[in-house]
Amino acid sequence: MEHIEHYLRIAQAVAASSRDPNTKVGAVIVKDGMIVSTGYNGFARGAPEDWESRASKDRFVIHAEDNALLHAGYPNTKGAIMYTTHRPCGRCAAKLVQSGLAAIVCPLHDGFTEEQVVRHGVRLASKYLVDNGVTLTRVSNSPYYQYGPTQPNYGVDHD
Numbered sequence: 001m002e003h004i005e006h007y008l009r010i011a012q013a014v015a016a017s018s019r020d021p022n023t024k025v026g027a028v029i030v031k032d033g034m035i036v037s038t039g040y041n042g043f044a045r046g047a048p049e050d051w052e053s054r055a056s057k058d059r060f061v062i063h064a065e066d067n068a069l070l071h072a073g074y075p076n077t078k079g080a081i082m083y084t085t086h087r088p089c090g091r092c093a094a095k096l097v098q099s100g101l102a103a104i105v106c107p108l109h110d111g112f113t114e115e116q117v118v119r120h121g122v123r124l125a126s127k128y129l130v131d132n133g134v135t136l137t138r139v140s141n142s143p144y145y146q147y148g149p150t151q152p153n154y155g156v157d158h159d
């Protein structure tokens with residue numbers, strides 16, 4: 001469990017770099033015990049940051065998981081584990097499968113509201129990941145840094 005806590009702490013630290021005023025997400029890709037890359041949610045380098053416009057944000061913001069994948073590049077992601085502060089969304093799920101990740105680990109309680117879960121297609125994304133061979137483990141913790149047993153998730157939300 002120590003390494004899970006370690007990497008989830010790092011994901012949380014990475015998330016703090018996000019300038020999103022509402023939701024800060026961090027992701028860390030680990031392969032063979034080494035950090036391959038990290039990412040947080042934000043607009044493209046040099047692009048204007050319009051956090052207030054929902055249309056602009058939903059269309060142009062790059063999610064933490066996506067940034068981590070972009071920074072790592074295939075095949076560095078193949079067989080790797082991603083630790084992330086939040087459950088992946090529908091936009092990211094297919095890319096996470098395509099990247100060849102073996103597993104995703106995130107907190108059981110990630111702070112997503114039901115509205116966010118629905119808007120981002122989070123439940124469908126979880127099912128998609130598992131159906132396509134990516135293990136999704138949501139770690140019981142409250143708040144982020146205290147751990148209980150891990151439990152697999154098969155697309156059903158337990159919280």
Ligand SMILES: [Zn+2]
Nearest residue numbers: 063089091092
């Ligand atoms: Zn996403």
